[in-house]
Amino acid sequence: MSTALPRRVLLGISAGIAAYKSAQLARLLKQAGCEVRVVMTDGAQAFITPLTLQALTGEPVRTSLLDPEAEAGMGHIELARWADLILIAPATADVMARxxxxxxxxxxxxxCLASDADKAMAPAMNQAMWRQPATARNARRLIDDGWRLLGxxxxxxxxxxxxxxRMLEPDAILAALSEPADRPAEGLHVVITAGPTREPLDPVRYLSNHSSGKMGYALATAAAAxxxxxxxxxxxxxxxxxxxxERLDVESAREMHDAAQRLAGDCDLFIGCAAVADYRAEAPAEHKLKKQEGEDTLTLRLVKNPDIIAAVAARPDRPFVVGFAAETRDLxxxxxxKLARKGLDMVVANDVSRVGLGFGADDNAALLLWREGDTTGQADLPPQPKAELAEAVIRRALECLTPPAGDAD
Structure with a gap:
């Protein structure tokens, strides 16, 4: 797999406050051996000057389609043909829409329209603008048209x-551009739950577990890569x-359930990696619980939390559903x-009682089970860094989600 950066990069800068980061991005691209030429929109020049980018790249900065000198020889077409990659950073909501x-x-x-080069953009805008359905539609259309969205x-x-x-930091953009050329998840939306949940007992105490979130975050990193x-x-x-x-922060199992239900109908792959509390307090105390003189015990009444992964798997518009099973015996x-009872497509099971693996550790091992028609496929993944294990899990799920041509009826 090739990890080389493109040789000729056309860096487009649009009108966002994150334009100041583009100077560092241009510098990093040059240091990595790329030839860099810059095109700025009118609005971008309000945030950073063309002279700054010219000094960093050693090339004149283009700002106008109607520049008589540059267009004497159809300069914009020459520039479009020159580029191996067009990278827009920052890419505003307006540029994405246009x-x-x-x-x-x-x-x-x-x-962009005149070039056959590879194309990527690093979106940058207010959080409300990014969450607008119109922006989501534009992002999906751009991906369908071959654009790669970084962030x-x-x-x-x-x-x-x-x-x-927020626009990705320049070093993160460079790292993303250097990723392996094979991108089997391109165009897919993956939703992952990670970490523990907290179930309040009173304003200062809660029920939770030892999950660090490392495995879920490794899965998110691998899926994005x-x-x-x-x-x-x-x-x-x-x-x-x-x-x-994109990260959505929640506290309780019910908050995680609600977020999962909102997103499950608009994703291709759902991975339930979070360590969700099975029970919550029936009635959390309004004020801090105090020790009672003469009482050596405290009775709490707990009720079941919703089963997030089973609820996603039961949807009529269900995505491909992967569940995790953290066990201490009979793995x-x-x-x-769990695969059969919850109607899942795949299960990743790990023994959290093994020293140095599982909760809080940087390494993990897993037993993978997945449906293959009327049978069950199986693979043992030996102890390895969670980042490597996460990539193996994502790749296996993608293989199950998109079987090779000729396998379908």
Whole structure:
């Protein structure tokens, strides 16, 4: 698999505050051995000057489709033919919309339509704009048209909001461009649950478990690296959001259930990796529970939480559903039971009692079971870093989701 960066990169910069990051991106591309030429929209020049990019790339910066000198020899067509890759960073909601609908009303969009080069963009916008159905439709159309979307990231935004929409950091963009050329998940939407849930007992106490979220986050990283659009529904963990992954933070099992139901009808692959609390307090106390003099025990009344993975598998519009089984004994028996009882397509079972594996560890091992018609396929994945195990799980799920041509009836 090739991991080489393209030799000639046309860097498009549109009108977002994240344009300041494009200077560092241009510098990193040059350091990696790429030839870089820059095209800026009118609005981009309000955030960063063409002179800055010219100094970093050593090439004149193009800003206008109607530049008499540059267009004396149809310069925009020459530039479109020159590029091996057109990379737009940042890509605003406006640029995404115009490209999704085939507009060519400035130099940047005209070059995109006139070029057969590979195309990628790093979206950057307010979190509410990114979550709009119109932006989601435009993103899907761009992916269908062959664009590769890098990000966005999630976190603090210049406007004060917090959420998805941040442009990936330049080093993350460079890393994404250097990923293996095979991207079997391109165009697919993968939804993953990760981490623990917390079920409140009172305002300061809760029921939870030892899940660190590392396995779920490794799955999200692997799915994104293989080309998928990834949404990560995360319980409370101390982990950074993987590059290019949209993250939704939840606390309780019911919050995770609601988020999963919202997304399950719009995804191709659903992976339930979270360690969800089976029970919650029937009536959490309004104030902190106090020790009672003379009482040596405390009775809590618990009720069942919704079964997230089974609910997704029971949907009439269900995606391909992968469940996890964290067990301490009889691994194969419990895994087979979970596959059948919950109507799953695949189960990843791991023995969390093994020292150095499972909860909180960086390594893991797993037994994979998947449906093959009337039979069950099986594979043992030996102890290995969670990142490697995650890629193996994603690739196996993709093979089951998209069988080779000729296998269908």
């Amino acid at each position: 490209l999704a609908h085939g507009h060519a009303d400035d130099l940047l969009t005209t070059l 966005p990231d999630s976190g603090d935004q210049a406007c004060g909001d917090v959420g998805p929409g 293989l080309g998928a659009r990834v949404t990560l529904i995360s319980g409370p963990v101390a982990l950074p959001t993987p590059a290019g992954v 194969a028996a419990y895994a087979h039971d």
